[in-house]
Amino acid sequence: MRSFDHAAAEAARARQNSLTKPEGSLGRLEDMVVFLAGWQGRARPRLDRVQAVIFAGNHGVVAQAVNPFPQSVTAQMVQNFRTGGAAINQICKVAWADLDVVPLELDRPTRDFTRECAMTAQEVQEAMHRGAEAVSADSDLILLGEMGIGNSTVAAALAASVYGGGPDDWVGPGTGAQGDMMSRKRQAVADGLARHQPGNGADTLAAFGGREQAAICGAILRARELGIPVILDGFICCAAAAVLTRDDPDALAHCLLGHESAEPGHQRLVAALAMTPILSLDMRLGEGSGAAMALMILRGALSCHNGMATFAEAGIG
Numbered sequence: 132m133r134s135f136d137h138a139a140a141e142a143a144r145a146r147q148n149s150l151t152k153p154e155g156s157l158g159r160l161e162d163m164v165v166f167l168a169g170w171q172g173r174a175r176p177r178l179d180r181v182q183a184v185i186f187a188g189n190h191g192v193v194a195q196a197v198n199p200f201p202q203s204v205t206a207q208m209v210q211n212f213r214t215g216g217a218a219i220n221q222i223c224k225v226a227w228a229d230l231d232v233v234p235l236e237l238d239r240p241t242r243d244f245t246r247e248c249a250m251t252a253q254e255v256q257e258a259m260h261r262g263a264e265a266v267s268a269d270s271d272l273i274l275l276g277e278m279g280i281g282n283s284t285v286a287a288a289l290a291a292s293v294y295g296g297g298p299d300d301w302v303g304p305g306t307g308a309q310g311d312m313m314s315r316k317r318q319a320v321a322d323g324l325a326r327h328q329p330g331n332g333a334d335t336l337a338a339f340g341g342r343e344q345a346a347i348c349g350a351i352l353r354a355r356e357l358g359i360p361v362i363l364d365g366f367i368c369c370a371a372a373a374v375l376t377r378d379d380p381d382a383l384a385h386c387l388l389g390h391e392s393a394e395p396g397h398q399r400l401v402a403a404l405a406m407t408p409i410l411s412l413d414m415r416l417g418e419g420s421g422a423a424m425a426l427m428i429l430r431g432a433l434s435c436h437n438g439m440a441t442f443a444e445a446g447i448g
Contacts, residue, residue, distance in 0.1 A: 133358035136172040143168035149441040160432035170360040170385050171271065175437050178430060181228040183274040183419050184265050184350060185212060188342035189240035190281035191249060197284045197316040199307050205280050209234050218416055219276065222423040228274060233265050235342035244288065245322040249340030255333055258342040262349025273354050274426060276364045276419020277343045284316055286370035287396055288323045288339040293373045294403045301396040332377045344371035351375060360385050362422040365392035365415065369400050390414055390421030
């Protein structure tokens, strides 16, 4: 696994301090550039190739009637991504990100975690491998997102398993659950937590699923191997990423948090991860949309870093 390049980061910080502005006056924008410098190993980071990856999966827990939409919507949305009709397509266009969509056995949902493990150990490894394969080695930055009917229930179970607490702490409306459906959603998470007590990351993914969450974990690990920084999306993406911290508390050191979702459990998850979101816009769409919006902030920060004159160059001072 690659480690943070402190020399490149220090060189980036020195450049920031020499630019025609008061030191630190660009606030967190400066910190973001230094973060990119350290993980890319360049005093002047670049975002020439940014890859947005959406992983899609289906979930057996929908048998508990926890979602207002049928499972067929997952495949329909995958097609919408591929034909350019979704929100993430529009954001990626203006943010200059290449979008890849990776469906994961949509015709074979994971099993219902209230009754048995969602996946076998082999299925977890296969999904993680698909996630790792999706990462292009020539990318300067990876954005991660997901799609899957029922996966906010999975995310709540993953977060509760990793950080403790019960359904009331983590379960939210997702794509619009309310009333009796919210009660069933909380009960499904409670039943899953009572049935499964995994002790490590792979067992956690096997217990609760889903394939897209395992693929996100595989992509994060592969990006770390390659020294590519990552922007995480909202609640579901972060709940998947959090699983990696069961085995390595430093597993997400190369990751930025794109935004704080309006999904109630995400605020608690952000605090548990001790990460500061780039944006807070009350978004809760998923599909990498918050990560892609955050990319535009990074592009602005990097443009200042690489394009501004130093005091010496401008003849000031």
